Amino acid sequence: MSAQPIHPHEPDRVPRNAEGIAAALTGARRMEFYRELLAAAPEDAGAVLRRWWCEAMLDTDPSGDRLTEAALAGTLSTTSVAEVVAHRQEAGLPVE
Structure with missing residues (x-):
C-alpha cells in the first residue's frame, strides 16, 4: 500500500511550456503572457515561464472559486x- 497525498497535484494539467501555458490562459492574460515572454532577455525567459505557469495552474484549478x-x-x-x-x-x- 502506498500513501496518497491529501490534495493531489496534477502537474500535467498545464504543460510547462509556452504553448501549454498560453492554452490555459484566456484573452488579455494570454496576450500579457506573450508580451512578457517576448520582451524577456533569454536568461530571464525561464523565470517568465515559471511565473506564468503558476498563474495558469491557479486559473485552471478546479477548486479555485471555492x-x-x-x-x-x-x-x-x-x-x-x-x-x-x-x-x-x-x-x-x-x-x-
Missing part, C-alpha cells in the same frame, strides 16, 4: 512562513 470565496470570507486556512521553513528544514529541503 478557495477565492474562502479567502474573501476570511476562512481560508493559512500557514506561517516560519512553519513552512521549519517543515522544509525537517525534510532536508533547501530554504533560500
Whole structure:
C-alpha cells in the first residue's frame, strides 16, 4: 500500500511550456503572457515561464472559486512562513 497525498497535484494539467501555458490562459492574460515572454532577455525567459505557469495552474484549478470565496470570507486556512521553513528544514529541503 502506498500513501496518497491529501490534495493531489496534477502537474500535467498545464504543460510547462509556452504553448501549454498560453492554452490555459484566456484573452488579455494570454496576450500579457506573450508580451512578457517576448520582451524577456533569454536568461530571464525561464523565470517568465515559471511565473506564468503558476498563474495558469491557479486559473485552471478546479477548486479555485471555492478557495477565492474562502479567502474573501476570511476562512481560508493559512500557514506561517516560519512553519513552512521549519517543515522544509525537517525534510532536508533547501530554504533560500
